[in-house]
Amino acid sequence: MSDIATKPDSIIAVERWNAFWAARDLEGMKRVAADDFIQWHATVRKNLTKDEEFAMLVNALKVMQIEFKAVRLTAMDNDTVLQQCLGDISIDGAGTRTDVPFAMVFHTRGQLVTRCDEYMDGMSLPPIDFTPKD
Template identity: 80%
Template sequence: MTDTLARPDSIITVERWNACWGNRDLEGMKAIAADDFIQWHATVRKNLTKDEEFAMLVEALKVMQIEFKDIRLTAMGGDAVLQECLGDIVIEGAGTRTDVPFAMVFHTRGQQITRCDEYMDGMSLPPINFTPTD
């Protein structure tokens, strides 16, 4: 049995976020995201606010499925967590990619996520564009 008291809140928070993502529970993710949450996407090199991120996710999940697997979490200083994983991505009408490497750096405050910097090779994705434009 794992002693949850020995794990930092930052790791527990990211595990909760991942569980919500796995269940496509956007409302659960919104509750974990702080009001000042920022999502940075390497593919578009843009910070998205909480509202922009979740609006994009609603649209994206209409035609896209992403399953993260082989998730490794590493607690870092300053309540940050490094997540390394692989993603299997299916986009209706655009194709499928498997084992796409992802790295995410989550920043937490208490039991909320304040920022997620997501790194992956955008060229490894099927063509898709759900992010807001300037």
């Protein structure tokens, strides 16, 4: 029997999500996002559906660059993964912030992401608003 531990599907899902994000490959991210995917943003305190999230990202990435670094993934119970990282964020005309602390809780089903709850201090971000209005 092998001593090599295999990664849980939850970690594989988040690693795939992050790899597509780093490549700015929204179509790849959509393939990792379940049909019932929900994104929660601390800055607007609103759940976005898969369609709303990706529509927002299309617009955001036209003027924004975000690089996540020092990424640490911790598999938790119930197919969830805690991601802790720092973000360097640059927004055309609004400025740049470095080392913004982020925490994300990813919920998964198999190797798909079903929900991402994203936490950061919105006041530490350059001013920007791409989220859909009610």
